[in-house]
Amino acid sequence: MCIAAEGLFPCVQKPDVDLLPEQLVFRAEGLGNSGNQLYSFTLDLFQQVIPEETQYQVSDRNVQVTLTKEDEEWWPHLTRQKTKLPWLRVDFDRWRSESEDEAEGRDVMSDYPDVYDRLLQEETAPRDNRLNNFRESYLIMYNLWQLLGFAVILGKLAFRYRLEGEDSMLKAYDTAGVNMKLAQGLQVLEILHPLFGMTRGGVLEPLMQVTGRNLMLFVVLEGEPRMQTKPAVFYLFVVWSLVELVRYPYYTLRIIRRELSFITWLRYTIWIPLYPLGFITEGVLYLRALPYFEETGRFSLAMPNAVNMAFHFPTVLKALLLCAFMPGRLMVAGELSEHCETAYLVVMRHMYRQRRKVIGPAKVKQQ
Amino acid sequence: MSKVEILHAGSGKSLFTLNAAPSTSILELKKQVCEKRKGLYPGRVDLKPKQRGKGYGDSDTLASLGLHAGTKLYLKDLGPQIGWVTVFLAEYAGPLVLYLWCFTRPWPLYDAGAAAKPVTTAAKVACACWTIHYAKRLLETLFVHRFSHATMPLSNLFKNCSYYWGFTVFVAYHVNHPLFTPPARPLFITGVVLFTLGELGNLSIHWALRQLRPAGSRVRRIPQPTVNPFTALFSAVSCPNYTYEFVSWLGFTVMTQCLPAGLFTAAGMYQMTVWALGKHRNYKKEFPEYPRGRKAILPGVL
Numbered sequence: 001m002c003i004a005a006e007g008l009f010p011c012v013q014k015p016d017v018d019l020l021p022e023q024l025v026f027r028a029e030g031l032g033n034s035g036n037q038l039y040s041f042t043l044d045l046f047q048q049v050i051p052e053e054t055q056y057q058v059s060d061r062n063v064q065v066t067l068t069k070e071d072e073e074w075w076p077h078l079t080r081q082k083t084k085l086p087w088l089r090v091d092f093d094r095w096r097s098e099s100e101d102e103a104e105g106r107d108v109m110s111d112y113p114d115v116y117d118r119l120l121q122e123e124t125a126p127r128d129n130r131l132n133n134f135r136e137s138y139l140i141m142y143n144l145w146q147l148l149g150f151a152v153i154l155g156k157l158a159f160r161y162r163l164e165g166e167d168s169m170l171k172a173y174d175t176a177g178v179n180m181k182l183a184q185g186l187q188v189l190e191i192l193h194p195l196f197g198m199t200r201g202g203v204l205e206p207l208m209q210v211t212g213r214n215l216m217l218f219v220v221l222e223g224e225p226r227m228q229t230k231p232a233v234f235y236l237f238v239v240w241s242l243v244e245l246v247r248y249p250y251y252t253l254r255i256i257r258r259e260l261s262f263i264t265w266l267r268y269t270i271w272i273p274l275y276p277l278g279f280i281t282e283g284v285l286y287l288r289a290l291p292y293f294e295e296t297g298r299f300s301l302a303m304p305n306a307v308n309m310a311f312h313f314p315t316v317l318k319a320l321l322l323c324a325f326m327p328g329r330l331m332v333a334g335e336l337s338e339h340c341e342t343a344y345l346v347v348m349r350h351m352y353r354q355r356r357k358v359i360g361p362a363k364v365k366q367q
Numbered sequence: 368m369s370k371v372e373i374l375h376a377g378s379g380k381s382l383f384t385l386n387a388a389p390s391t392s393i394l395e396l397k398k399q400v401c402e403k404r405k406g407l408y409p410g411r412v413d414l415k416p417k418q419r420g421k422g423y424g425d426s427d428t429l430a431s432l433g434l435h436a437g438t439k440l441y442l443k444d445l446g447p448q449i450g451w452v453t454v455f456l457a458e459y460a461g462p463l464v465l466y467l468w469c470f471t472r473p474w475p476l477y478d479a480g481a482a483a484k485p486v487t488t489a490a491k492v493a494c495a496c497w498t499i500h501y502a503k504r505l506l507e508t509l510f511v512h513r514f515s516h517a518t519m520p521l522s523n524l525f526k527n528c529s530y531y532w533g534f535t536v537f538v539a540y541h542v543n544h545p546l547f548t549p550p551a552r553p554l555f556i557t558g559v560v561l562f563t564l565g566e567l568g569n570l571s572i573h574w575a576l577r578q579l580r581p582a583g584s585r586v587r588r589i590p591q592p593t594v595n596p597f598t599a600l601f602s603a604v605s606c607p608n609y610t611y612e613f614v615s616w617l618g619f620t621v622m623t624q625c626l627p628a629g630l631f632t633a634a635g636m637y638q639m640t641v642w643a644l645g646k647h648r649n650y651k652k653e654f655p656e657y658p659r660g661r662k663a664i665l666p667g668v669l
Contacts, residue, residue: 303546307626310541 017056017065021048022080024065041087044080135198139255142189147248149183150241152176157237172234173221180237181222183244184213205350208343212324213240216282220317223299224292232284239278246270268355275351279325279344286321290314369436371429373400376418376443389430393423400442410518413443448518455508458527462535463501469539470494476536481545489549493542493623496562500615503566511573513580534634538627550624558622565615571597572608589654602658603666605647609639610664640664 018025027040045067053068069075153176160168160175168175190206193199216236221227250267253259293299299313324343371387374380385399397409413422418441423432434440470490472482541547549555575598579588590605592598600607616632640663647663663669 303541303544304548306548306624308541308544308547308624309626310544 046075046080136255143248143252150244153179154241169231169234170229172237173228184217220289227289232281236281239274243274268359271351372439373442376441390428392428394425410448411445413445414440447521449521449524450518451514454524458531459501459504461532465535466497466539469543484545487549490542507573511577515585534631538631541625541627542623555622558618561618562615565611568597568611569608571595604662605650606643606664609643
């Protein structure tokens with residue numbers, strides 16, 4: 001009864017196989033990335049083998065070791081411990097199971113389907129399967145929590161509107177401000193997700209969205225109470241919430257590898273009215289905020305001071321608005337300069353390209 | 368005569384074929400490309416073996432690269448080019464002129480009457496230091512450096528000048544402000560000393576690198592310490608010129624106690640670290656005998 005073990009190495013010299021009754025020790029010199037090194041491993045075998053009857057063959061690409069078992073028995077695994085070694089793989093071509101002795105042509109797969117499936121799953125699935133499950137569970141929970149948060153915001157605003165009518169539009173910040181700050185504050189995580197490889201996609205897009213929104217919410221609105229009663233805040237909260245109400249379900253479906261075509265369509269269409277509405281609303285709020293910050297001097301730093309720096313917040317805000325809102329690109333020396341595009345143009349074009357990729361261009365009428 | 372097929376690097380489409388012999392150089396091929404495509408000149412043409420990646424050097428021949436008949440080369444238009452020396456001169460002349468202009472407290476930046484107010488010693492010394500630094504850079508560009516490349520894309524000119532000129536006004540506005548408060552004497556002296564050491568060190572390294580490379584050549588050799596004590600830093604880092612540059616700007620920040628100067632130092636350090644890591648990696652790849660203990664930019668750290 002034999003076990004065949006195969007090792008694959010880039011370029012092996014002087015392989016040395018040592019067999020103790022319960023251990024296989026392999027040593028060799030190899031030419032790897034760091035030059036000539038000594039490689040070795042030790043396997044604790046499940047049960048005893050007969051060292052004298054061990055054979056090994058060295059070919060160009062591998063070393064084949066054939067072990068002869070002491071007792072004629074089936075081993076559930078090669079090693080004494082049940083834990084799976086990351087570099088040890090089953091060669092299913094040579095896999096033999098118990099009842100094969102009688103009929104050679106039988107299908108191995110049907111003998112122990114559970115065992116085979118589990119082994120196949122373990123061999124071919126990502127190494128860190130448990131980690132992957134944690135990642136997916138966490139992301140699903142995050143997306144659903146945020147979805148709930150924004151649904152609550154919309155719900156509160158709608159409820160108060162029903163009760164008080166148009167008057168409630170001046171009190172949007174009072175109604176849903178805390179909820180919005182919580183939800184938007186938490187969105188910082190969406191920058192960390194791609195940064196730590198938990199989701200695909202770039203870091204730049206979430207960074208831009210989160211920074212833009214948090215600047216509006218935590219600096220401009222929070223920093224000036226007179227801004228909080230502007231009706232534009234109502235529209236702002238509604239637009240932001242509507243976008244998220246589609247985005248989070250879409251992400252959740254992606255994670256569980258399902259698709260609802262309606263959600264996908266919404267995801268790639270709803271930005272067409274909502275993004276421009278959002279830009280306009282934010283633009284209006286920034287413009288209205290400027291005189292207040294000139295007056296109060298909040299977030300501004302005047303000289304003299306210990307760091308010898310002057311910071312005039314309204315001026316900086318105006319510069320930011322210029323960069324973000326002015327349409328078009330700069331023509332530089334007859335060449336289009338990629339670097340000087342406005343933020344919103346970039347975002348709109350990105351969504352448009354995504355839409356074409358996912359939904360496709362308008363279908364041509366068939367004859 | 369064999370055929371070389373030229374493909375567009377962006378799309379992968381076949382464009383045309385050129386005639387070539389094994390002794391034909393890449394530069395000659397580029398000239399042929401320019402005859403087929405108006406508006407191109409060899410300086411902005413890149414011919415490369417794969418769609419992405421670096422192009423071949425002008426002086427290489429088909430034979431020396433091991434390329435045979437029917438080989439394919441990808442063509443990339445690098446865009447309008449500008450000479451490296453031109454870019455450097457523009458980058459450094461701006462800060463020199465702009466800082467001196469800000470020193471006079473001109474009306475676009477300051478209130479009327481600001482120019483008449485007293486100027487602290489610290490602000491005067493800072494102005495002198497800044498001027499010395501950029502004058503030194505201009506002179507080095509003209510007389511010391513031996514550049515590896517002749518040209519760079521035109522868009523770099525605008526990017527680099529925006530960075531240097533923008534930061535100059537940002538720093539100069541604050542240091543020359545009538546309400547500027549200088550740091551305490553000991554800090555000020557420390558800053559000046561650091562700045563001086565940094566400048567001398569940086570110059571020493573540039574000079575040593577010049578000695579390492581013969582005139583008109585583009586060879587690269589492992590830099591080693593020389594008789595100049597400042598070059599001893601070569602034993603610790605691959606790019607001591609950047610290390611000394613950081614020390615200079617640290618000195619400037621300390622002598623002015625100015626946050627904009629600190630931000631400028633940080634931004635410069637970040638960029639220089641990126642460059643140093645790249646150079647360090649290239650050195651190690653090119654020279655298997657490259658000394659092990661050396662770091663890229665900060666001794667013992669990075």
